[in-house]
Amino acid sequence: MHAPKPRLAVWKFASCDGCQLSLLDCEPQLLTLGEALEIAYFPEAATVPMRGHYDLSLIEGSISTPRDAERIVAVRRRSTRLVTLGACATAGGIQALRNFADSGEFIAAVYAHPAYIRTLATSTAIAEHVPVDFELRGCPVNKRQLLEVISAFLAGRRPAIATHSVCIECKSLGRACLLVAHGTACLGPVTQAGCGAICPAFQRGCYGCYGPHESPNTLALSRALATLGLDRAHLLRLYRSFNANAEAFRTESARHAR
Amino acid sequence: MSAEESSAQVLTPAGLEQLLTVLRQRGYRTLGPTIREGVIAYDEIACVQDLPCGWTDEQSGGHYRLRHRDDRALFGYAVGPHSWKQFLHPPRQRLWSARRDGETLQVRCEPPGEHRLALIGVRACELRAIAIQDRVLLGTAPGDPHYRARRTDTFIVAVNCTLAGSTCFCASMHSGPQVTGGFDLALTELTTTASSAFVLQAGTSTGRAVLEQVPHRAASAAETAAARALIEHTAEHMGRQLPSDDLPQLLLRSLEHPRWSEVADRCLACGNCTMVCPTCFCSTVEDSSDLIGQETTRTRRWDSCFTVDFAHLHGGSVRQSTRSRYRQWMTHKLATWHQQFGSSGCVGCGRCITWCPVGIDITEEVTAIRASEPT
Ligand code: SF4
Ligand code: SF4
Ligand code: SF4
Numbered sequence: 047m048h049a050p051k052p053r054l055a056v057w058k059f060a061s062c063d064g065c066q067l068s069l070l071d072c073e074p075q076l077l078t079l080g081e082a083l084e085i086a087y088f089p090e091a092a093t094v095p096m097r098g099h100y101d102l103s104l105i106e107g108s109i110s111t112p113r114d115a116e117r118i119v120a121v122r123r124r125s126t127r128l129v130t131l132g133a134c135a136t137a138g139g140i141q142a143l144r145n146f147a148d149s150g151e152f153i154a155a156v157y158a159h160p161a162y163i164r165t166l167a168t169s170t171a172i173a174e175h176v177p178v179d180f181e182l183r184g185c186p187v188n189k190r191q192l193l194e195v196i197s198a199f200l201a202g203r204r205p206a207i208a209t210h211s212v213c214i215e216c217k218s219l220g221r222a223c224l225l226v227a228h229g230t231a232c233l234g235p236v237t238q239a240g241c242g243a244i245c246p247a248f249q250r251g252c253y254g255c256y257g258p259h260e261s262p263n264t265l266a267l268s269r270a271l272a273t274l275g276l277d278r279a280h281l282l283r284l285y286r287s288f289n290a291n292a293e294a295f296r297t298e299s300a301r302h303a304r
Numbered sequence: 305m306s307a308e309e310s311s312a313q314v315l316t317p318a319g320l321e322q323l324l325t326v327l328r329q330r331g332y333r334t335l336g337p338t339i340r341e342g343v344i345a346y347d348e349i350a351c352v353q354d355l356p357c358g359w360t361d362e363q364s365g366g367h368y369r370l371r372h373r374d375d376r377a378l379f380g381y382a383v384g385p386h387s388w389k390q391f392l393h394p395p396r397q398r399l400w401s402a403r404r405d406g407e408t409l410q411v412r413c414e415p416p417g418e419h420r421l422a423l424i425g426v427r428a429c430e431l432r433a434i435a436i437q438d439r440v441l442l443g444t445a446p447g448d449p450h451y452r453a454r455r456t457d458t459f460i461v462a463v464n465c466t467l468a469g470s471t472c473f474c475a476s477m478h479s480g481p482q483v484t485g486g487f488d489l490a491l492t493e494l495t496t497t498a499s500s501a502f503v504l505q506a507g508t509s510t511g512r513a514v515l516e517q518v519p520h521r522a523a524s525a526a527e528t529a530a531a532r533a534l535i536e537h538t539a540e541h542m543g544r545q546l547p548s549d550d551l552p553q554l555l556l557r558s559l560e561h562p563r564w565s566e567v568a569d570r571c572l573a574c575g576n577c578t579m580v581c582p583t584c585f586c587s588t589v590e591d592s593s594d595l596i597g598q599e600t601t602r603t604r605r606w607d608s609c610f611t612v613d614f615a616h617l618h619g620g621s622v623r624q625s626t627r628s629r630y631r632q633w634m635t636h637k638l639a640t641w642h643q644q645f646g647s648s649g650c651v652g653c654g655r656c657i658t659w660c661p662v663g664i665d666i667t668e669e670v671t672a673i674r675a676s677e678p679t
Contacts, residue, residue: 059473071392071652074535075595077438078594078595078596079595081595081596082595082596083599129557152646155581164359172556190567193595194592196595197592197593197594197595198593200593200595200596200597201593201597202318203591203593205367206591206592208611208613209574209611209612209613210571210575210608210610210611210612211572211574213574213575213576213579213610213661214574214575214579214606214608217385217395217575217576217579217580218396218605218606219395219661220345220390220395221341222340222343222345222384222385222584223368223576223661225366225658225661226340226366226367226368226385226659226661227341227342227343227368227369230429232661235572235574235576235661236572236574249341260611260612260613261573261626262572262610263569263570263571263626264575265569266569266570266571266572267661267662269570269662270662270663287605290658
């Protein structure tokens with residue numbers, strides 16, 4: 047006798063599709079995933095209409111239009127568990143840069159017929175609209191972490207996803223600190239781990255793709271970066287990227303805005 | 305002249321090369337200092353050429369740079385970002401896995417494996433740190449089998465420091481710069497601009513046996529005196545001081561000192577200090593199951609008292625503030641470690657100072673607390 051498989055849905059809001067691609071990129075595990083779950087809604091992989099109830103909904107993308115603000119409420123209603131994936135869904139994404147400017151001006155500059163565009167003034171995280179069961183960070187998410195979250199959901203356990211700094215991951219991999227040894231600006235000390243400290247491994251400072259960690263002291267880091275020679279414009283750009291609208295980065299960037 | 309000094313020998317760089325060869329022939333994995341990513345890191349070394357010849361380092365709070373020396377010294381620098389714990393108590397260690405087999409479970413403990421590690425260039429503070437981790441990880445039965453497997457057959461070539469880094473304070477912590485035990489062989493490098501010679505002592509019978517296979521000669525009185533003078537000079541030129549005899553009392557009566565909040569304003573809670581500290585041993589375990597619930601694995605990984613989860617008890621973390629986390633780190637190192645493990649948890653290596661991205665200095669924090677103690 048077989049219990050019915052849990053039904054999985056993958057939803058797209060305002061995003062670049064990179065996180066969904068991380069899921070498709072889990073090639074060797076996709077077959078197993080198909081064994082463990084019924085992939086009931088996944089437009090990136092196959093077009094099937096939205097139908098019934100979903101045991102697990104994975105959400106990619108932010109809320110940036112009135113239509114999406116309504117759609118996410120409907121998705122939440124159809125989902126037992128709802129997990130958001132990536133910087134867009136957990137913080138508003140790069141498109142949240144509009145939150146710091148006049149979106150009307152952007153629309154006028156980009157579209158030939160601005161009158162057809164119905165958009166919100168801000169791009170915001172899913173959790174600002176509906177309750178979220180788990181937020182998986184990253185731009186894009188790390189596929190190993192994504193499989194971990196799905197496996198944890200299937201087993202009914204807490205996902206083993208650390209919320210500490212990138213530095214702990216960087217040091218665990220035996221990397222020498224770029225900030226200390228080379229004077230390279232790095233957001234690792236205020237950013238959540240999960241990527242495997244990829245940028246420091248290639249001698250690049252962390253860009254903050256995973257957003258602020260559990261207790262970020264951005265002010266103290268900015269002071270240290272300023273002594274390395276970063277001016278306000280540089281600091282502003284550092285915090286205003288994929289996670290510009292995550293609270294700690296937003297507040298910090300405001301300190302360096304003119 | 306002490307018995308040790310009378311038995312002192314001298315090794316040339318060619319002799320050192322031969323020493324590495326002999327250790328490898330005896331089945332040891334030879335690990336030592338080498339240049340990597342612009343720092344002096346600990347990694348596999350196959351020959352003397354892999355050592356940082358003619359290099360030194362410049363260190364201060366939150367700052368490290370490699371610099372050229374004007375000689376060809378092989379050990380002319382202080383400790384770098386790595387410590388030997390990454391080999392003896394690695395950052396990730398699988399502990400066991402379990403497989404579902406119908407209605408039964410097959411549990412497989414991760415075998416500790418066989419490890420023959422030869423550590424080349426271990427400093428006095430690092431020997432002390434290894435002794436501390438030995439006490440922590442093996443001192444209470446049954447001990448950690450993975451650590452034991454790595455420590456059972458460790459061959460240690462120690463090096464007396466002939467230069468103190470500017471964040472070093474081992475003399476204050478009574479843990480250096482001279483090695484006093486826990487090594488198989490100990491070297492003191494005598495450098496001239498052209499080459500080096502190593503005044504050498506054997507500390508164990510294995511050390512003596514290895515030495516038998518390596519060309520060496522008896523040290524002259526001048527050579528032993530020169531070696532001793534270099535170590536004394538190092539002791540007198542420590543970059544930092546930390547009067548340590550009353551630290552447990554001082555810190556434990558200062559738990560509500562305003563300095564903890566002040567340091568918390570600067571601290572990033574990034575955990576770098578605990579990662580680089582050669583005595584910090586804390587770890588957590590992670591369980592992960594596969595998609596179909598067939599297999600599960602428990603992995604141990606380094607943790608830090610600077611993470612929120614570290615102090616997660618029923619209902620949440622008991623150390624929400626960075627103030628309480630920094631205080632935990634420092635009072636454990638310098639105060640409560642004494643009650644728990646019978647010594648200080650700090651050996652004065654200075655790594656936490658150099659590798660703190662904002663240069664928080666444990667000696668300066670203690671000094672500030674001491675200076676403004678309410679009388
Ligand atoms: S390189 Fe960046 S992430 Fe790595 S330890 Fe240094 S500050 Fe942290
Ligand atoms: S507390 Fe700092 S100085 Fe002391 S042993 Fe640890 S890293 Fe070295
Ligand atoms: S003391 Fe320095 S290295 Fe340690 S957690 Fe604070 S900022 Fe990071």
